[in-house]
Amino acid sequence: xxxQPLHFVSPTQFRSRVGEALGDAxxxxxxRGAMRFLRDKRAAQFPDAEELEALRDIGAEVRRxxxxxxxxxxxxxxxxxxxxxxxxxxxxTPDEACRIVLDIARDAGASRVIKGKSMVSEEVELxxxxxxxxxxxxxxxxxxxxxxxxxxxxxxxxxxxxxxxRQDIGELxxxxxxxxxxxxxxxxxxxxxxxxxxxxxxDADIGVSGVNFAIxxxxxxxxxxxxxxxRMSTTVPRIHIAMxxxxxxxxxxxxxxxxxxxxxxxATGQPVTTYFNLLTGPRRAxxxxxxxxxxxVLLDNGRSQAYADEQLRATLQCIRCGACMNxxxxxxxxxxxxxxxxxxxxxxxxxxxxxxxxxxxxDLPTASTLCGACAEVCPVRIPIxxxxxxxRNEAQRAPDAVTAHPLRGQGAAHSAGARLVWGFxxxxxxxxxRYRIFRWCATRLRRFTPQRQMGWTRHRAPLVPARRSLHxxxxxxxxxx
Amino acid sequence: xxxxVYPAPCGHVYxxxxxxxxxxxxxxxxxxxxxxxxxxxxVHFPRAQSCCGQPAYTSxxxxxxxxxxxAQLDLFRQPWPVVVPSGSCAGMMRLHWPRLFDxxxxxxxxxxxxxTRVFELSEFLVEVLKVDFRDCAGPPIDIGLHTSCSARRExxxxxxxLELLGALPGVRVSTHENxxxxxxxxxxxxxxxxxxxxxxxxxxxASLQANASHFVTADGGCxxxxxxxxxxxxxxxxxxxxxxxxxxxxxRKA
Numbered sequence: 001x002x003x004q005p006l007h008f009v010s011p012t013q014f015r016s017r018v019g020e021a022l023g024d025a026x027x028x029x030x031x032r033g034a035m036r037f038l039r040d041k042r043a044a045q046f047p048d049a050e051e052l053e054a055l056r057d058i059g060a061e062v063r064r065x066x067x068x069x070x071x072x073x074x075x076x077x078x079x080x081x082x083x084x085x086x087x088x089x090x091x092x093t094p095d096e097a098c099r100i101v102l103d104i105a106r107d108a109g110a111s112r113v114i115k116g117k118s119m120v121s122e123e124v125e126l127x128x129x130x131x132x133x134x135x136x137x138x139x140x141x142x143x144x145x146x147x148x149x150x151x152x153x154x155x156x157x158x159x160x161x162x163x164x165x166r167q168d169i170g171e172l173x174x175x176x177x178x179x180x181x182x183x184x185x186x187x188x189x190x191x192x193x194x195x196x197x198x199x200x201x202x203d204a205d206i207g208v209s210g211v212n213f214a215i216x217x218x219x220x221x222x223x224x225x226x227x228x229x230x231r232m233s234t235t236v237p238r239i240h241i242a243m244x245x246x247x248x249x250x251x252x253x254x255x256x257x258x259x260x261x262x263x264x265x266x267a268t269g270q271p272v273t274t275y276f277n278l279l280t281g282p283r284r285a286x287x288x289x290x291x292x293x294x295x296x297v298l299l300d301n302g303r304s305q306a307y308a309d310e311q312l313r314a315t316l317q318c319i320r321c322g323a324c325m326n327x328x329x330x331x332x333x334x335x336x337x338x339x340x341x342x343x344x345x346x347x348x349x350x351x352x353x354x355x356x357x358x359x360x361x362x363d364l365p366t367a368s369t370l371c372g373a374c375a376e377v378c379p380v381r382i383p384i385x386x387x388x389x390x391x392r393n394e395a396q397r398a399p400d401a402v403t404a405h406p407l408r409g410q411g412a413a414h415s416a417g418a419r420l421v422w423g424f425x426x427x428x429x430x431x432x433x434r435y436r437i438f439r440w441c442a443t444r445l446r447r448f449t450p451q452r453q454m455g456w457t458r459h460r461a462p463l464v465p466a467r468r469s470l471h472x473x474x475x476x477x478x479x480x481x
Numbered sequence: 482x483x484x485x486v487y488p489a490p491c492g493h494v495y496x497x498x499x500x501x502x503x504x505x506x507x508x509x510x511x512x513x514x515x516x517x518x519x520x521x522x523x524v525h526f527p528r529a530q531s532c533c534g535q536p537a538y539t540s541x542x543x544x545x546x547x548x549x550x551x552a553q554l555d556l557f558r559q560p561w562p563v564v565v566p567s568g569s570c571a572g573m574m575r576l577h578w579p580r581l582f583d584x585x586x587x588x589x590x591x592x593x594x595x596x597t598r599v600f601e602l603s604e605f606l607v608e609v610l611k612v613d614f615r616d617c618a619g620p621p622i623d624i625g626l627h628t629s630c631s632a633r634r635e636x637x638x639x640x641x642x643l644e645l646l647g648a649l650p651g652v653r654v655s656t657h658e659n660x661x662x663x664x665x666x667x668x669x670x671x672x673x674x675x676x677x678x679x680x681x682x683x684x685x686x687a688s689l690q691a692n693a694s695h696f697v698t699a700d701g702g703c704x705x706x707x708x709x710x711x712x713x714x715x716x717x718x719x720x721x722x723x724x725x726x727x728x729x730x731x732x733r734k735a
Contacts, residue, residue: 015674022680329663333680367674369667369681370539371630392541413541422537426545429500430552432529442504455675459682460709463505470498470507471528474514480528 011340011352014363021334027163031335034162038326041269042377058258060381063317066250070307073216073249074298080219084281087295094124097299101126101208101241104295105135108239110205114197116233117141117225118210119157119320120243120299123342123355126208137208138200140229142193149176155336157343158267158322163335197229207233207291211244212263212319213256214296220280221296222256224264224273231277240282240291246298247307247316259319262379267321302354302408309405311390315350317380322347324374324384330367339364346374350387358395358409365391366413439469485637487608488598493561494522494605497553499570500532501701502722509701509722513566513602516728520610527556533565533573538581540669547581554578554591562598564605566724567701568632571601576635601632603699603723604641612648617731619651624726625689625696626654629703630663642699642723649730658688666706682710690718697723 021027046052066073078088091097097120105113113135115121127148130137139148143160147153150172154160161169166184173192174182180192209230213222221242223230234240250256264270283290306315325331325345336344341352341361349364358365370385378384396418397403399411428438442449442465449464456463474480494517502510514524530553538546557563565571575596582588606612626646632638639661646654665671665681685707689696694717698704701722708720 015676018674018676022676028680329665329681330674330677333677365541366670367677369630369663369665369670369678371663371667372634373630373661373663376634389539389541392539393543394541396541418542422540422542422545425537426548429531429534429549432531432552435531439504455672455678456709457713458675459679459713460671460706461712463705463709465504466507468507470503470510471526473507473511474526475528477514479514479524480526 011356011361011364013340014338014367017338017340018334018367021338026165027335028333030163030165031332034159035326035332038269042266042323042326043269045265045269045271055258055262056379056381059262059319059379060317062250062255062259063319063380064314066255067247067307067313067316069251070247070249073251074246077214077216077219077249080216081281081296084219085294086219086281087293089295089297091124091297091299092301094299094301097124097243097297097301098126098129100295100297101243102129102133102135104239104241105130105133105206108205108293110239111135112200112204113137113206113208114200114204114233114237115139115141115144116207116209116223116230117144117160118208118243119154119342120210120245120297121208122154123301124243124299126243138197138204140197140201140227140233141225142190142227142229145193145197146172149173153337153342155344156322156325157320157345157347163337201229201232201236204233204237206239206241207235207237208241208243209234211242211248211296213259214244214249215251215253215256216249217252218280220253220278222260223277223279224260224275225277226268226270226274228275231275234277234279235289235291238291239293239295240279241295241297242279243297243299245316246300246303247318259380263319263321266323266377266379302356305405305407306351306354309407312354312387312405314382315354315387317382318347318351319380320347321379323377323379324382327373327377329369329371329373346384346388347382350382350384350391353391353394353407353409357412358391358407359412360409362395362409362412365395436471439471443467443469443472485608488562490520490522490609491561492521492523493559494524495557495559495561495563496524496526497530497533497557497563497565497570497574497599498526499565499567499701501705502566503531505705506701506722509566509724512722512724512728513564516602516606516612516724516731517564517610519731520606520612522610525559525561530556533570533578534581535570535573535577536668538573538577539667543581550578550581550592551588554588554595557595557598560598562600562605562609563595564600564602566602566699566722567629568601568636568638568699569629569702571599571604572631572635575599601636601638601641601699603638603645604636606727607641607644607648612645614648614731615650617650617733619649619730619733621651621653622695623653623655623693625657625693627660627664627685627689627696627698627703627707629666629698629700630661632700633661638699642697645723645727646697649727652730655692657692659684660688664703664707666702668702671706678706679710682706683714686711686714686716686718690716695719695721697721697726699723
């Protein structure tokens with residue numbers, strides 16, 4: 001079985017990738033159809049609007065509460081883990097996180113890794129780091145396995161291969177897996193995938209997983225999944241490494257319950273996932289299974305920048321359900337790969353600037369109409385349009401402007417041209433006298449209106465001012481005061 | 482969204498036209514004036530008005546947005562309602578002006594007071610003036626309705642527009658596929674990300690057209706976006722501001 005090397009893209013190429021994505025009719029159709037399906041499934045999970053709103057209030061409150069005590073909860077979590085015999089590692093950067101995993105692998109003499117689904121491991125590009133050191137790392141989540149075979153990255157945080165049809169997958173398996181004839185029968189494809197993975201679980205020295213909720217009071221890792229691969233990855237290999245962002249912690253098991261209800265219902269429209277795993281420490285004396293050694297890697301990677309700012313902190317409330325992307329009209333059109341970030345869609349647009357800097361993610365905050373579909377479905381009430389607006393402000397701010405919490409890449413979209421345009425706009429619209437002159441010129445000289453108007457006329461007829469403004473019409477009626 | 486408490490009409494209203502209506506859709510503004518006058522309101526139009534500041538505000542330029550909003554703030558000195566024939570601009574004035582002036586206590590107070598009397602046009606006609614069009618019979622007609630996303634979420638404009646159209650005998654609003662999905666306008670988004678915006682508006686035109694040959698909206702930006710996209714593609718879909726359509730119906734011209 002051969003997996004392809006990763007194809008790296010950059011979020012700075014957003015615009016050209018959008019062009020490619022929009023030009024791919026099949027990709028567009030795949031996404032539109034898949035998003036419609038997911039929206040309907042979610043809606044069916046919340047027939048009672050009042051119950052949904054009450055549950056969202058609780059979900060938001062739990063996450064805000066956890067973030068308000070984040071340093072304290074992280075300390076408690078760490079000491080509980082240590083009491084349980086779990087090794088705790090802190091990583092500031094993706095490189096540090098990869099280095100920690102590589103060191104664990106080296107110390108254990110491990111050469112084979114199996115991975116359950118983990119977006120943090122995608123964020124730090126762990127597969128790439130392991131491969132570079134000659135360590136074989138196989139994704140065990142079916143969607144992740146598919147994108148790994150194809151040499152791609154996930155296009156969605158919950159359904160990594162959502163951009164592929166079953167025909168695509170049939171061709172991919174035929175091409176990359178030995179003795180696999182083409183089929184587009186979903187059950188047969190799943191069986192093929194499972195067969196390819198089965199022995200890998202047995203052979204692996206290390207299992208890597210993500211974490212859905214980290215419980216501070218008990219040191220428990222709460223993982224939800226549908227394929228059983230998460231349970232296999234965390235219990236069969238002798239070493240388990242769980243990777244999580246520092247924001248994932250909540251105070252108590254009780255606090256995680258409403259989140260565990262909101263997550264699958266918002267994400268895949270399931271009342272509950274097929275598996276949920278509560279992992280509290282490694283295998284104890286006398287137990288039959290479970291890892292002999294357990295590690296938790298806590299990653300910052302820009303999260304403390306969001307944490308430091310009262311408004312932007314809401315970014316960290318996210319429980320990674322993906323409902324925002326499922327409902328986003330932009331994501332539904334361009335797909336996840338166009339963003340060039342680990343986290344695409346609305347949540348990626350507000351999170352990536354902290355992870356990568358506003359300069360590297362310059363086009364992301366503006367790639368939204370602020371329609372608000374994301375905030376309407378967010379199970380923990382993240383005000384995504386407000387945060388996009390804030391990031392637009394920070395990107396436009398002068399790079400040397402002094403602020404309480406400067407963001408990395410502040411001023412990335414600041415330009416003399418933009419200053420000039422908005423200064424001109426302000427000059428007209430903030431002055432009744434100048435606006436009167438502008439109005440007169442726009443209406444009386446309307447036949448000189450340019451026929452090509454930046455991006456507007458590529459898809460629309462040119463805008464031409466009316467013959468007379470409303471000001472004129474009402475003055476003629478003696479109504480303007 | 483909290484249920485709003487509506488005042489009784491006082492006989493006077495301010496009209497805040499918005500820049501798009503002023504420059505591109507003045508007839509819609511005039512139609513709004515007629516509808517308000519038909520209900521016995523005296524319409525006052527402060528001539529120093531220009532724009533609510535939304536273009537700069539949503540583009541990450543709060544300083545310029547504040548300057549333009551500030552120029553409007555003193556124009557509505559009487560305690561009369563301020564009626565806006567555009568849901569997103571009404572939302573800007575009602576919900577975002579108080580935030581925009583953050584740090585200027587006197588202006589925040591002024592903006593907050595003003596916010597209580599800013600109404601989107603169809604909201605005002607339905608909730609405050611409680612229009613009764615029962616004697617305005619007309620031939621049966623099917624029309625599509627598109628609502629600006631921020632107007633629907635911030636101002637409840639879809640419900641008000643449906644109620645207003647529902648009050649017209651013979652008018653049937655046909656729903657279209659993905660009705661609540663954005664048309665792709667988004668202010669400067671339509672220029673900056675013109676490809677995505679173009680894909681969105683093409684889908685919107687197609688789904689509106691599948692159900693009706695005519696659509697109305699209470700938002701100038703969406704109307705210009707959808708209408709001009711339809712025109713570019715040479716398709717027959719006709720768009721109109723809700724004020725213009727309602728006026729034509731009640732004056733029995735449609």
